[in-house]
Amino acid sequence: MKTVSPHDLLRRLEVRQENAYEGRATAWINRDIVPLPPSRRTWGAWSFVGFWLLTGFNISGWTTASSLLGLGLNVWQAMISVIIGQLIVGFAVVANGFVGAEWHAGFPVYNRFVWGVFGSFFPLLMRILLSVVWYGVQLVFGGKSVKVVIGAIWPSFYTLRNTLPVNAGIELNDLIGILVFAFISFPLFLVPPEHFRKPFLCGSIIMTVAVFSIFVWALAKEGGGGPLLTHPSELSGVEALSGGSKLGWAMAYGVSSTIGSTSAGILNQSDFTRFAAYPSAQIISQLIIVPLSTVVIAFVGVIVTSCAAGFYPNDGLLWAPYDLLPVIQARGGPGARAACLFAGCAFVISQFGINIPGNAVSGGIDLAGLLPKYINIRRGAFITAVLGLAICPWKLLTGTSVFLTVLSSFSVFLGPLTGVMIADYLVVRRSKLLLTHLYMPQPASVYYFTYGVNFRAVVAWILGVWPLMPGFISAISPSPIGISEGWTRCYDLAWPMGFVVSASVHVLLSKAFPPAGLGEVDDEDVYGTFNEKVDGTNGYLDETASVEGSEKEKVPV
Template identity: 45%
Template sequence: MSWDKATVLKRLEVPQKEEEAEIWQNSTWLNRDNVPLPASRRNWGPWAYAGFWITSGVNVSGWAGGASLMSLGLTVSQAMIVSIVGHSLVAAVVWCTGQMGAHWHVGFPMWNRMVWGMRASYFPLINRIILSFTWSATQGWLGGQCLKTLIGAMAPGIYTMKNTMPVSTHMTSADFLCFMLFVLITIPCVLIPPEKLRRPMIFIASCSTITAFCIFIWALVRAGGGGPLLHSEGLKLVGVKPATGANLAWALFHGFSVSLGGVCAGILNMSDYTRFARKPNDPLISQAVVTPITGVLVTIIGLVCASAGAKLYPTETLLWAPYRLLTAIQIHEGTKGARAAVFFASLVFTLAQLGINIPGNLMAGGIDLTSMLPKYINIRRGAYITLAMSIAMNPWALMSGATAFISVMSGYAVFLGPMTGLMVFDYFFVHNRKVKLSALYDASPNSIYWYQKGVNWRTLIAWVMGVWPTFPGFLFSVGAKVTVSITWMRIYYLCWPLGFTISGLTYLILCKIFPLPGIGEVDDEDIFGTFGERDFMAPAVEHEGDDEKNHDSDDKDLEHNLVAVVALRE
């Protein structure tokens, strides 16, 4: 067999099913994982999205969220106010960024072809891919730490395992072993297609919620109350001076921005998951209710458990991470019952890390890489590339306590807030929620999203306008050798909402002055077989009833379709 370059490339191409090949062909812009999803692959209902958001909240990162708020000089009660408002804002924004996927069944990469232009869309795509690599590394490392606690409950000797790692690596041999074991466990899990993740997410969400409340109740009973962090002098324990006066007001605003910035990467590509919705409103309940409630409750649980831990185990450092609290329980309690409880709780938190890392980072990276090279990468291949890169990112160094890394990642909202604003304003106020799907895959001047040589210059200008006001404060926060005034730092504290608003409004004004081509255009036919016979072109109207339960006659179905098409034409 000849193994010339053309043969090798041909064998590396993503396989295509025969029934799909009759409708569309794989190309450098399209494959089955970035094409508008057909009804057969849309099976996420309200409970699946509830599981998604609970899993996204009840994990190591969400548990430790109270620490970031208290570090701003906020008391526990003030942190709770910020958490409630902040997570309510998150709920509102993810509803906006989920609409494109829920109605048109395409994800973040396709949306940005409409916003940035076919060629320029690679810019936000590359940013999101880098974030997927980084967050998959850090969440995988935290998963390894949970796994270490799990193993420690069965074999405590892992805590005293001989360390052969140099000090410069900022990890022990046990840390590295558990991280690699977590990676190995992840490998077969990636084989599950995204549309099949709904049941595992519901299961993990149920287990993690029950476990979190069990630990919360135990901490309250065992410590005889909430512990010292909940009192007025609690900030002394974290070495922070309480914010007062104007500083308090700005700390509150900063807290709102932190709440948004902490999940800004997930906000950005929410449409990657809402495109799996059976009906457009299926994600709505979880986004409006589950998201803020989960965020607030987990913050409270994390604060109370860390506070109780400070009272119960005063020789330990503050136990913000659940795996550190569980390790302390095992070491200090020393009973068989404690070891059994630590085992099951650690198992649940290990599953929770899988639950957040696989869909939130590995699958997200796979979806984005799919749109970078659709001819050769599908979601599964992209997810494995992201997993491999999570090792190459050296998470043990990233998580070593280097404040520069933490500042860079939290401050990345400086760039993502404007990107999100552009997407939302473009979809709702410029294109008026109408999309020509075929044009998203046509990389030629014939596409209405080609703009000027594949670039929408309005977007570039608007994005820069949203970034520059907060950029000086960002540079200072990451340790760059610059001097900025308190005014610039306070502007930086508002980086996500400010960037979102400035870029969105600037873009809207530019589009009014220099109108985009093809506004309001939609396809005359269901080219990709996306909507099926019943709901062809139905994104412009609300679906009524569940497809599985709706037994209307063919005449009513035809009437429904005609109404939908007319609505789009008006």
């Protein structure tokens, strides 16, 4: 039997897809991280609307207000915090998406000109970690939605005997739901992101119908908005904040936490805007739909929960749809099972919508950026999914999990990261890039900086993070830590404060120590990014095409 040497094994594992630069995948480029040619840029404005409706109308968005009411806010104060936070998110998403929309490069390549060709591995590894963990968390929510679907078909599934040990941290029917959701997800990883347009639009329509059907039904059944609107403290068990600085800071924290819940998506927005058919496709659509989708689903979630507290007073606050729907099925009339089946299927679709592009594909793109010679988007998505299941995410969602607290506070690190990225591209570089230098790991590249690391980004990020660390450490500590009120206030403003400080420091350092290559662009369209010509060999031939006049191809919507 012939033995396979490690060298031969590695060669067999290499990504076989060709690219415009060297004709094969290398340690710095493959088909999935090369700037996209026009033929792969298929997302118009309505594609972004469908994307955000599907990813916004999900279980996490539905329960947004629950944590804010836990601060002592009433429903309207919580919604004001959500609205302000999501307006900021909308602008941040668009600002961080310009690189993808204009130069058609994703998050891994974006950070090469911000952090340096080697320094870019730091934000890349951080985003990969988040993709794995969030994939696992959303996998659990998807599994619970599958449980609702199975329970609507076979009600006995809800009372299935649990044969798992106590230390498993999960019941058998929940585990079955998770595994079913996971296995259905796997074939969907094979769909290239440029073909997501129609699934996004179809899924968003189904989810929108389901959400508003539940909303109208709840209002009609209760005959109003429910007791949570008038007596929030009695139901939530948290004393209301009557006014003053405590209320102001609680709302400020609510704004920051609302931004923080979307901070991972803001960070790698260029992974999706690179599929924009034309640069402006992402602007108006995302400025409107990003805040609107989250505000609407948060409002629907809190009103439906309030109504349910009125007509199911003995069941507590049923914040999550997968908790509410089984109660509706058990207490409802003849049509309740069919209604719960439809609603459960809609939430399963919404979880596919957030977990596949938002976590699996994002993780796949980032892993492709880390090891492009061996990993493409599909391989990376499968790796992300397997790791997301392997970490036993249901254990992370227990009320005593310190890791869950760390995860919810991760905007401490992501706000400064985003600030550095946006400031570098829009302010320091004035939206001008040398694409070819982004794939050159040698000192000849203007993005090599000092030993492959841009010290300006490093210093700016550290200075943005350090004021937030005392509050962060106090938040994750299992025992109380005495820190001054000032540090707590800094932590309450984690994402916006970290963003502003790091962005400002990065701009100042870049003014004091200007990096090379500012204002320069390539003389030739080496990758066929703007003028594509297919020759049957590598798909991108026109290496002498001008960059100017590049965005005039016919565009879809």
